[in-house]
Each structure stands twice: as structure tokens, then as C-alpha cells.
Amino acid sequence: MARTRKGIEVSIAMADAVAQANVDVIAAYPITPQTHIVEHLSEIVANGHLDAEYVPVESEHSAMSVCCGSAAVGARTFTSTSSQGLALMSEIFTIAAAMRLPIVMALANRSLSSPLSIWNDHSDVMSVRDAGWIHIFVENGQESYDNVFTAFRIAEDPDVMLPVAVNLDGFILTHMIEPVIYEDDETIRKYLPDVKMKNALHPDNPVSMGCFGMPEIYTEAQMNREVGVQNSYKTILKAWKEWGDITGRHYHPVETYKADDAEYCIVTMGSYGETAMEVVDSLRKEGEKVGVIKLRLWRPFPFEEFRKAALGKKSLIVIDRAISFGGPGGPVASELRSALYGQPGAPTIVNYIAGLAGRDVARADFRNIILEGKAKAAKGETDGFTLYGVRG
Amino acid sequence: MAKPMDKITWQEIETGSVVTEIGNARQYETGSWRSERPVVDAKLCIKCGVCWLFCPDSSVKQAEDGHFEADLVYCKGCGICAKECPVGCIKMVSEEG
Numbered sequence: 133m134a135r136t137r138k139g140i141e142v143s144i145a146m147a148d149a150v151a152q153a154n155v156d157v158i159a160a161y162p163i164t165p166q167t168h169i170v171e172h173l174s175e176i177v178a179n180g181h182l183d184a185e186y187v188p189v190e191s192e193h194s195a196m197s198v199c200c201g202s203a204a205v206g207a208r209t210f211t212s213t214s215s216q217g218l219a220l221m222s223e224i225f226t227i228a229a230a231m232r233l234p235i236v237m238a239l240a241n242r243s244l245s246s247p248l249s250i251w252n253d254h255s256d257v258m259s260v261r262d263a264g265w266i267h268i269f270v271e272n273g274q275e276s277y278d279n280v281f282t283a284f285r286i287a288e289d290p291d292v293m294l295p296v297a298v299n300l301d302g303f304i305l306t307h308m309i310e311p312v313i314y315e316d317d318e319t320i321r322k323y324l325p326d327v328k329m330k331n332a333l334h335p336d337n338p339v340s341m342g343c344f345g346m347p348e349i350y351t352e353a354q355m356n357r358e359v360g361v362q363n364s365y366k367t368i369l370k371a372w373k374e375w376g377d378i379t380g381r382h383y384h385p386v387e388t389y390k391a392d393d394a395e396y397c398i399v400t401m402g403s404y405g406e407t408a409m410e411v412v413d414s415l416r417k418e419g420e421k422v423g424v425i426k427l428r429l430w431r432p433f434p435f436e437e438f439r440k441a442a443l444g445k446k447s448l449i450v451i452d453r454a455i456s457f458g459g460p461g462g463p464v465a466s467e468l469r470s471a472l473y474g475q476p477g478a479p480t481i482v483n484y485i486a487g488l489a490g491r492d493v494a495r496a497d498f499r500n501i502i503l504e505g506k507a508k509a510a511k512g513e514t515d516g517f518t519l520y521g522v523r524g
Numbered sequence: 525m526a527k528p529m530d531k532i533t534w535q536e537i538e539t540g541s542v543v544t545e546i547g548n549a550r551q552y553e554t555g556s557w558r559s560e561r562p563v564v565d566a567k568l569c570i571k572c573g574v575c576w577l578f579c580p581d582s583s584v585k586q587a588e589d590g591h592f593e594a595d596l597v598y599c600k601g602c603g604i605c606a607k608e609c610p611v612g613c614i615k616m617v618s619e620e621g
Contacts, residue, residue, distance in 0.1 A: 232540030293539050331542045340543040348530040353541045355534035 135316045142273040142305045143168035145312045146238055146298075149280035151182045152320045156207035159187040159198035163217040164250045165302035166240040170212055192217040196224035196235075203233035203295075204341055206332035208284065211235060214302055215242035215256045222260060228295045229264030230357060231341055234287035234327070235295040236280065237265075241402065241453075242302040243489040251490025252302040254402070254453035257430075258463045264357055266296040266364055267430035269402045273310035276300050278381055281315075281324055285371040288327050292364040299430070301403040303490060319378060365432050385434030386441050390416060391423030396479070396509065397442070398502055399450040401427040401464055404493065408451075411498040422502060427464065435471050442472060445479040449505030451493075452485045452517070461485070461517035482508045486520035497521070554581065558601035560616040562594045568613035575605035575614060 133152065140148075147169050150158070158177070160170040177186040185202070189195045195211050203209040213221060218239065228235055243249040244256055257267065266286060270276045276298065283296040300306060331339050345353055368385070376382035389409045391397050400408050405426040415422050425441050425448065427434070442448060452462020460466045465483035472478040482505040487493040493501075501520060508514065527536070538544060562575075575592050576584040583599040584592050594605070606614040 230541070331538060331540070331544065338546050340546065341540065343541065343543050345541065346529060349532060349537075352532060352534040352537055356537045356539070356541070359534070360539065 133314060133317050135314065135319070137311055137313045139309055139311050140273070141168060141307065141309050142276050142300065142312070143307065144172050145273055145277045145314075146280055146300075147172035147176065148314065149277045150210050151176045152314075152317060153210075153281055153284050153324055154208065154321075155182070155184050155210045157185045157187065157198070157202035157209045158211065159189050159195045159202070159209075160211045160213065161189055161192050161195050161217060163192070163214045165242060165252070165306045166212045166214045166217070166238065168306065169238050169240070173210075192221035193224060196221040196228060199235045200224060200228050200231065200233055203228070203235050204231070204333045206327050206329040208288070208327055209233075209235045210237070212238040212240065214240040215244055218256045218260060219244060222263075225260055225265070226263040227342065232293040232360065233295060234284075234293055236283045236287055237295065237297045238276075238280070239297045239299045240302045240306045241299055249489040250302075252304050253488045253490070254299075255455070257297070257299050258454040258456075261431070261463065264294070264361060265431065266294050266361070266368070267299055268296065269299045269428055269430060270305070271403050271405045271426070273305065273308060273312045274381065275383070276305060277312050277314070278375060278379065279383070281320060282371045282375050282383065284324055285375075286364065286368050289367045289371070290328065290330065292360070292367050293329075294360065294364055299402065304403045313379075315379060323374065323378060361432050365434070368429065383428060384437065385429035386437040387426045387428055388441050389424040389426070391425055391441060393421065394423030395421040395446045396506055397423045397425045397445055397448050398498070398505075399425045399427065399448050399464070399468065401430065402453065404451055404453075404487070407493070407495060407498055411495050411502065415499065415502060420502075433467060433471070438468070438471055439475060442468070442479055443475060443477040447480040447482060447506070447509035447514070449482050449484065449502055449509070451487075451501065452483060453487055455485055455488070455519070465517065480509050480512075480514040482514055483517035484520045485517055491521065493520070553597050554600050555597045558596075558599060558619055560601045560603065560618055561596060561599065562601070562603070562605050562614045563617045564591065564593055565613045565615070566591050568611050570611055572610060574608050574610060578604050578608045580604060
């Protein structure tokens with residue numbers, strides 16, 4: 133395929149990216165709103181356009197199990213899921229990270245039941261926050277396409293060897309038709325070398341994976357994982373830098389918009405960043421010194437970049453897309469509070485939880501959240517969270 | 525012989541806790557778990573091998589004369605061999621006694 137720009141549904145662009153990445157194995161079970169990604173991949177394989185095994189498993193638990201097996205032999209492996217599907221695969225999801233298997237997943241973020249809902253929020257991904265995967269959040273179609281390649285590059289790097297989830301908002305991104313630039317196959321081939329796995333399963337070099345570990349060794353195994361996830365950070369930066377050098381599209385763990393001279397910033401993760409930027413543009417015209425801070429990398433958490441962006445601001449208005457029931461607020465806000473605790477020049481944090489299960493958060497809502505949040509910060513009302521728009 | 529498990533540092537663990545030394549479960553001497561051990565009455569044994577088949581830990585060995593006996597380095601004393609023996613020639617004997 134030559135370099136081309138086309139108007140295309142984001143799910144289809146992502147599936148095309150997976151095919152361009154020349155994956156060896158795809159194992160997935162269809163679930164809304166991820167369905168178009170795996171359906172299109174199934175067509176690509178069935179039509180003979182990609183020499184890969186497409187395993188139509190009977191459940192998500194099996195999908196992740198197949199992925200573990202294929203990644204363990206050094207095959208480039210992709211899957212995709214959402215919500216209840218992620219919940220069903222959660223047992224093996226954690227094992228994939230512990231066994232350091234470089235699987236790439238498109239996680240089309242959707243709310244968890246109940247009430248049963250097919251629409252978008254971040255309650256699914258937050259339920260596996262501590263599983264040891266790398267989590268990238270994307271904001272639009274181009275970022276979804278691009279980060280399929282960066283995800284494989286990061287996951288399979290011998291210094292990393294970790295599964296990577298590319299989180300994209302269900303429907304808001306998966307079902308949107310947008311202009312997306314496709315890179316040519318040769319560019320992708322150069323960017324994404326073949327998988328070279330040190331301890332791949334092979335009869336000539338037998339190894340055991342997923343073994344039993346006594347209390348005498350479990351702590352050391354977890355430390356090894358923790359250092360592995362921390363160390364992935366420099367490879368993530370390198371993978372994004374090289375992608376930017378090739379394509380001109382640059383990615384950073386924390387990205388900002390009009391934040392340098394801002395007194396307060398709205399913080400988003402995922403597709404909300406796009407609307408936030410538009411609203412900030414209009415508020416700037418009214419003289420509000422407001423900017424946007426966007427988290428692209430959720431794990432490993434980018435402490436240094438986040439502090440660099442946040443310290444010196446008066447306050448941050450953080451939008452979360454999930455509730456931590458009975459907890460301190462949304463998961464993003466509580467982590468940001470933790471990252472800033474005791475730091476000189478730390479801004480206060482006002483936390484809104486908004487857009488649960490796809491409830492629209494339009495420009496007027498962002499405007500309300502920013503202005504109301506600013507007023508709350510000025511009055512020192514920075515504890516807990518506000519569930520935006522809740523009736524009653 | 526690999527390093528004892530309680531001496532291994534986190535830096536020495538293979539990525540993904542992969543075990544590259546095949547069959548190293550042999551170094552784990554589970555016989556220390558035992559509270560009872562199987563004792564075979566060779567006069568009754570018909571050398572059928574049912575105890576060898578049923579042992580969940582592959583801890584029954586066949587001697588040169590064809591009789592079967594427990595490998596006490598690994599035998600956990602579960603008693604399945606005694607339960608399954610068709611002629612009742614295996615008795616579980618307390619380790620305390």
C-alpha cells in the first residue's frame with residue numbers, strides 16, 4: 133500500500149493498521165463497540181490479503197488464552213475487546229503481563245454492566261489498571277491508526293516485552309468516519325522489525341512458562357515486573373520519537389494545549405481532549421487563562437512529565453470517565469492528587485466524573501465544568517468529586 | 525544445581541519468570557510434607573503397578589526384582605497408593621512412630 137489519505141471509519145483504519153503490521157495471529161470474540169475492528173480483520177484474512185491465523189474463539193477468556201500461546205512462540209499477536217469482554221478475559225489478561233507476552237490489544241472503552249450499557253466510558257480499563265499492561269490513550273482516528281504500530285514496537289522491544297493496550301473511546305472513536313493518513317507498507321516494515329524473543333517456546337530450546345512460585349520467590353518476581361514496566365518508559369519515548377521523525381506526527385506521555393501561561397487547566401484522557409481544546413479556544417477569547425493537559429500514557433504513569441505540566445498552575449479541573457465507588461474520586465484525579473502530593477507549587481484539583489456510559493458531554497458542558505470548577509477551586513472546594521449532570 | 529529459591533534476587537529472575545532449567549521441580553523435595561509413609565508388604569505384592577499408575581507425584585519406583593516402593597524424597601504420604609492397591613499390600617505408617 134502506498135502512502136494515502138482517506139476518509140474511513142476509525143475501526144476499519146485500525147484493522148488495516150493491524151494488517152499492515154503483518155500480524156501472525158488474531159484471536160478475538162466480537163463485542164460492541166469493538167466489533168468492526170475484528171470483523172474487518174476477519175475479512176482481510178479470509179480474503180487472503182494477510183497471511184495470519186484468525187482464531188474465532190468461543191469467549192474472551194479463550195481469546196486471551198490463544199493470544200498468550202501465540203505470543204509465547206514469538207508470533208506477532210493482536211486482539212481487541214470491550215467492557216464485559218475485558219472482564220471475562222481478566223484472569224488471563226493479568227497473566228499475559230506477568231509472563232511478559234507482547235500482545236497488542238485495541239481496547240474500545242465501554243462501560244461495565246449493570247445497568248447493561250454498550251456505550252463509552254472508562255470503567256472497563258480502570259478495572260484492569262493494576263494488571264501490569266502498558267496503557268496508551270488515543271484521541272482521534274489518526275492516533276488510533278498510528279498507535280497500533282507504536283504499540284507493537286514498544287511491546288516487542290527486548291527491553292520491554294509487555295502487552296500494550298491502545299485505549300480508544302467506544303463509538304466516539306470506533307464508529308467515527310475521519311480522514312486518516314495511511315503510511316506505506318515499506319515505512320511500516322522498516323519501523324517494525326520481526327519479533328525476536330529471547331525465551332520463545334520452541335522444542336529446540338525448552339523452557340517452562342507460567343510456573344508455580346512459592347512465597348520465597350513471588351516478591352522478587354513482582355519486583356522484576358515492576359522494574360520492567362518502569363523501564364518500558366524510555367522505549368515508549370523512543371518508539372514515539374522515531375514514529376514522529378518518520379511521519380511528522382509526534383506523541384508524548386503528557387500533551388498540553390495552551391497550557392504554558394494558563395492559570396488553570398482541564399485534564400482529559402482519551403477523545404475528550406479534542407472537545408476540551410475547542411472550548412479552551414473560545415474561553416481564551418473571553419480572557420480566561422485556561423489550557424488543556426492530556427494524559428496519553430496511563431501506565432507506566434508519566435510522573436515527571438505530568439508534574440512539569442502541572443506545577444505552578446493554580447488548579448486543575450480533572451474529568452474522569454469512571455467512578456471508584458466509595459473511594460476518593462475518579463481514578464485519574466486520585467492518581468494526579470497522589471502525583472502532586474507534597475510537591476512545591478502543586479495546583480489544587482477539582483474532580484468531575486462525566487460522560488458515564490456515553491452520556492453526551494458537549495461543548496457547553498465542558499464550558500460549565502471549566503467555569504464551575506474554577507469557582508470551586510477559588511472557594512477551596514477541592515475534596516472528593518462531582519458527578520456531573522446527575523439528576524436529583 | 526540452581527541457587528536455592530530463597531537466595532534468588534529479583535535481578536536474577538528471567539523476564540516473565542520463565543524457567544530455563546527444565547525439570548527443576550526435582551529440586552523441590554516434597555517428602556518433607558509427609559506425616560505418613562507407605563510401607564509395602566513384598567510377600568503380598570503382585571507387581572501389578574497400580575500404585576505406580578495412580579501416584580499423583582510420580583513418586584513410586586519399580587525395584588529390580590519387580591516390586592514397587594515409594595521414593596521417600598518426593599512422596600507426600602497422600603495414601604492414594606494404599607487406597608488403590610488391589611491386594612491391600614500397602615499400609616500407611618505414621619512418621620511419628
